[in-house]
Amino acid sequence: MQLHLSSWPEVEAYLTRSKAILIPIGSTEQHGPTGLLGTDALCAEFLAKRAGDEAGFLVGPTFNVGMAQHHMGFPGTLTLRPSTMIACMTDWANSLRRHGFERIYWLNGHGGNTGTISAAITALYHDTTFGDAAALRCMSRNWWELAGISDMIRELFPVGEGSHATPSEISITRYAYPEAIKRADLMPRIAPTGPVFDAKDFKRRFPDGRIGSDPTLANSGDGERLVNAVVRALIAEFGTFAKA
Amino acid sequence: MQLHLSSWPEVEAYLTRSKAILIPIGSTEQHGPTGLLGTDALCAEFLAKRAGDEAGFLVGPTFNVGMAQHHMGFPGTLTLRPSTMIACMTDWANSLRRHGFERIYWLNGHGGNTGTISAAITALYHDTTFGDAAALRCMSRNWWELAGISDMIRELFPVGEGSHATPSEISITRYAYPEAIKRADLMPRIAPTGPVFDAKDFKRRFPDGRIGSDPTLANSGDGERLVNAVVRALIAEFGTFAKA
Amino acid sequence: MQLHLSSWPEVEAYLTRSKAILIPIGSTEQHGPTGLLGTDALCAEFLAKRAGDEAGFLVGPTFNVGMAQHHMGFPGTLTLRPSTMIACMTDWANSLRRHGFERIYWLNGHGGNTGTISAAITALYHDTTFGDAAALRCMSRNWWELAGISDMIRELFPVGEGSHATPSEISITRYAYPEAIKRADLMPRIAPTGPVFDAKDFKRRFPDGRIGSDPTLANSGDGERLVNAVVRALIAEFGTFAKA
Amino acid sequence: MQLHLSSWPEVEAYLTRSKAILIPIGSTEQHGPTGLLGTDALCAEFLAKRAGDEAGFLVGPTFNVGMAQHHMGFPGTLTLRPSTMIACMTDWANSLRRHGFERIYWLNGHGGNTGTISAAITALYHDTTFGDAAALRCMSRNWWELAGISDMIRELFPVGEGSHATPSEISITRYAYPEAIKRADLMPRIAPTGPVFDAKDFKRRFPDGRIGSDPTLANSGDGERLVNAVVRALIAEFGTFAKA
Amino acid sequence: MQLHLSSWPEVEAYLTRSKAILIPIGSTEQHGPTGLLGTDALCAEFLAKRAGDEAGFLVGPTFNVGMAQHHMGFPGTLTLRPSTMIACMTDWANSLRRHGFERIYWLNGHGGNTGTISAAITALYHDTTFGDAAALRCMSRNWWELAGISDMIRELFPVGEGSHATPSEISITRYAYPEAIKRADLMPRIAPTGPVFDAKDFKRRFPDGRIGSDPTLANSGDGERLVNAVVRALIAEFGTFAKA
Amino acid sequence: MQLHLSSWPEVEAYLTRSKAILIPIGSTEQHGPTGLLGTDALCAEFLAKRAGDEAGFLVGPTFNVGMAQHHMGFPGTLTLRPSTMIACMTDWANSLRRHGFERIYWLNGHGGNTGTISAAITALYHDTTFGDAAALRCMSRNWWELAGISDMIRELFPVGEGSHATPSEISITRYAYPEAIKRADLMPRIAPTGPVFDAKDFKRRFPDGRIGSDPTLANSGDGERLVNAVVRALIAEFGTFAKA
């Protein structure tokens, strides 16, 4: 069940059976020569929709631009300042809290978001502690850290998974958006690795945008396998969280 | 051409032929018993995609939650504070400016956004005037105010168009999302009208969320007609703006 | 009755008969070679005072600096950032709300303020919806859009009214501030028109600051006629709003 | 010379002979049963105008609402949050800096403003130190602390001057606004004194709003004497500051 | 009793006998060739600890970085923007208020902090006046302005006390931190005086960082004398404030 | 070498040999019945000082209040809002950047800070990417995650380490502050574990403030062992970072 395709009476009815919602959250940032700029938001959105449809829980609109400062050397990347992202996430969540939601599960598609997501959740709790805002429980989960997924990724891509523009995330977008598959010669096959500082430094270290990955390994079939596994794990974890 | 389905080299190539981009902007808010919560964002997104695909210009991700404070009496509505929306829009635009974009056309699907959009654009110009940010031109257009569209709407729905949860916007979502058509008995057939103050007052005046509209008039066929007309007018106006 | 010339017991007494107040709001920005920098604030203030004195309602202090970013190419212009103006208007209004005022009518003298005024009003309603702030109703009106005024302006200045440094607003300041009448040769007689982007672009398009206007048409007599008409319309509209 | 009654070419011409401007800054807050709510802004404005007219320097618009939180127990008081006032003052000053002004003299009419004014000035210097904003010098002066004035006040009102709603400030408004003189029986004749905390505490300690003062001593003649003395001292200090 | 060396049950017990706490507040900024960068924070902290230990009241953690924009020309200086300092002080104080503290005494070691401290206190009161935050009383005291101290300083250092990097504050740090005594030839012996604007201007006027002072007069013995006197005066004033 | 005990010429000299600095960062929050409220700040500060003294690098003042919202149910806890902490950390770091520092190593003593620290570092990089701020590299390290430390902790406290008010951190404060050792009967010996949401929920789950830990295991000897090991690992990691 997707919030943006529902009417308000449908959401009102949903609230009589559950106070929990899932918000997909990602980023719009370069993913190397063959990855989609929307990869992180699209993965979270696609996985959330599948799980929500299958298990009957509510999925909110996608938070599609996040913390991507370090990718700003590559055209098309959009980024928020951390203070903006905190303000924005708290506005979304306070709107939901006002309607009676008591559990928000943020399904995250972008590692770079984690710090700021945790800061935003603290800000939300602050209003319960210092003001009279209703109690709210939030959790955030990177989809590749759901139960069993990192093991599966290691099996599918024992070499060349890397940490940005990975074959696993690109496999998912290939499966979900077959009309948007890109091809390019990648040199070197496996991208360099290293620490991440600001955008200019990033561009010097990782000239085509990939970190440690070989996205030529990406393929629709593995994308489907990953989607199925993530959806199963997500339904389980969301279900537990919703009832906690 | 959609930014989130493109790679960074594709955006880099686009920038050699155009410095203009379109951002669909809407809201996630109640649209009466039969309208989708996502109506305003979905209309802007759908119209933008069609026009961008047809005319070959770049369409950014959808800004899907906006100013919907007055709709907060209805479950599922999400709203930003004005200061958050200004911060968020300026972050999106500054990211684009940093990549060399010089024209941003905001295609708006929600009347309640107009004031804050104009405030955000002023904030963007501020950085050019007071700092050394590159010059940027923005324009914002409500899709129903594109050339010829309000006349067309008056012809299609001479009675019952109203101003919120209108048959014209719901026709577009019926055409674009046939799988999400809702039905309900509406009483009265044509909703009351009146001024808009805060959310509690709104709920008292407009108990089912509609203002002056009869959305039972909405239908896919008129949706398609509207989409075609808007897309034509949008391509023309965006083209002029991009070259100005 | 002007708030700044009243004592607190007088305001306390006023509140027993009315919960409504008018705040004049304008801008301090260039108005061409012959217009006063204070035109927009002075017009709103003068019209408000006349109406308040005649009809016995309370007029607050003048909000005298607004959104004038695009006029910053001309010495003497002052501007707020949109976020500052929203913060400032909400502080003024929250102070009034705290004293028991329930209706604030913003009489606006500057078209460039409208977007930000509407954003600020939304911010005020937000505190009622999300917090426990008392309900408040705001409306904002550009004085030239009061009932009958635009028709009158068209009659008085069928050619050369334009949209900035207009003969109508300058007529009002000539009538109100006869000691501050300026003269200059204007070339061309009627200023160019065009879109408004940032301050540097504005200065290029409109080298002497006027947009589409011929302020040599301005005169005290027409100023007086306008003032009388606006005051009548304003008293009527404020009266209705105060009782709504 | 008053900025709001000048045209932009007049300000442009002024800048060729001086880079200094005076901004009157006050408050809109209760001043006891007989003092005007606008006292602090009106005094600063009136004194500034007189001095500017006599000595030919430029006087900006009046910053008419300030820090008056502790007076909020009395109807008609308006107050800014400190962060709003800092944002607002920096926007005014940055606008002036952008036009080439290098000296801003804030003539203050309200003791409660001093802390926040000094914080705002620090914020302005911050932009020179950390960014590339032009150097700017600010000074702030409470009018009753200009050379010789406190001695004069002690002579005029050896008993009953107090610290809020003082006979000296009320004498000035009586002289400047004879049409707005209020009368009331004051009990006790000399108001109590004590520390100032929040608004509720203030109202308990100072039930009619005065602190330590006997405003029945206020009179137009002493107002005129004070105005003349302040204007002389102000012209001298501003002149020195403008050339420093 | 120092909060950071206490457990929460100890603070809970303290709150049953007193609702008052002292927060030392200073700055980290250059203090001339021989003064410690931490002088202002260290003095406030040392004096507070002594007094708290002797009189049994609670001393919170030290607010160790403040308003030092004008010292930024000298390596090692740290500074907050005023808005940051206000936010930070209000967060500290709101945390204490939440636990039931009703009196916060800020012992200040840096003259440049006074304006912003007073703005922050106003912000705290704002939440009581406009919201439902518990009533809170704050006071702020520069240690050299405690009863009798400025007289004592005049006696100890009749010449060369100056106003920054003074022999009195450096005497205290010599007494408190004998392991960190610095020596340098100072030229001129007594530093120049003058007004303080931005950091670049400051560095030009006061090339080694001192203002009007001769810190070669500083010595441990006078430091001890000052400490003893300040501690006595502080205990008295804090005691009165805590009970008021 | 500690910044607050240095003079500005000493820092100037340091900058000729290194552009790197370490900032200890912690929290002031309850640490169970026997842990000090300052534990997290004190550990980071003590470890940093030891390492800086031994290896000759510069240690800045301690950032002593952090993200402790969830501990607010226990008296004495202080917390910042995430936006305040980001503003504050960026002000500290921008001051250092302005003096020529190019590497900031944040030694963190509080797990709850990690998200907000990473958000703040992104904010700092933002100014390099979008503005003309000098490039800066930051890293943040929780002291218990330095090379070899978690293994050592597992050996020292195989049972009862837990995750808050741990025997390892309390051992360090016992070693560093022997004068502040607290004793209490703890029931149960090993505290419960569970997820962390807002402060009220935290207090219900963890009534005495500990999570999963048995701090009766804490002792000075193990504190000393930990300190020695951490200092060694810290010197190594800081050295590498400073030269990178």
Ligand code: NI
């Ligand atoms: Ni990714």
Ligand code: NI
């Ligand atoms: Ni709509």
Ligand code: NI
């Ligand atoms: Ni105008």
Ligand code: NI
């Ligand atoms: Ni006054």
Ligand code: NI
């Ligand atoms: Ni000092």
Ligand code: NI
């Ligand atoms: Ni800890």
